Amino acid sequence: MKINRSGSAVWSGGLKDGKGTISTQSGALDAHPxxxxTRxxxxxxxxxxxxxAAAHASCFTMALSMILGEAGFTAEKMETNGVVTLEKREDGFAITASKLTLKASIPGIDDDRFQELAAKAKANCPVxxxxxxxxxxxAELLG
Known part of the structure; x- marks a missing residue:
């Protein structure tokens, strides 16, 4: 199975004085400036x-939901925050890190198993x- 999703950008002008818009296939963003x-x-x-960052957080959280289900657990709630780091280097700008912070309430799971499954989701989510x-x-298990 192959699934294609799309997003687009439109830009006019130079780097500092130019303006652009971002749109997504779903319409979640429609000509968003x-x-x-802004960068x-x-x-x-x-x-x-x-x-x-949002794509990584959402992908990871969905992957963890699947992995938890396979292990016999269901989350009451999971909140994941993603932070992507952009750094200026000698050769230009580079995205150098993506950090996920998860807070989850999952009945019946101990922290060792939670950490194991969260690490598996981090390694295997498509993003x-x-x-x-x-x-x-x-990853922090609440409750």
Whole structure:
């Protein structure tokens, strides 16, 4: 099975004075603004790094839900935050890390098993496999 999903970007102008929009196939983003200031300064709008962070967090959380189910567990709630790091280097900018922070309430699981299954999800979610960065994970079992 092969599934294709798409997103697009439109850009006009130079790097610092230009403006762009980001759209997704689903319509979740429809001509959402982005630009130099939304990426490198604190101006409202989107940027590629936050989209990657959201994609990684959502993919990981779904993968963990599947892995938990296979192990006989069902989460009451899982909240995952993703943080993608963009750094300036001598050869230009690079995304150097993606860090996931998970807080989960899962009845009947002990922390050792939880950590094992969370690590398995981190290693095997499709977005983790895509990223060629240091992927960190902090997982906290609540309750």
């Amino acid at each position: 982005y630009g130099f200031a 490198f300064e604190d101006v409202p709008g989107s940027n590629p790094e936050e989209l990657i 983790s496999k895509l990223l060629n960065a240091d992927i960190g994970l902090d």
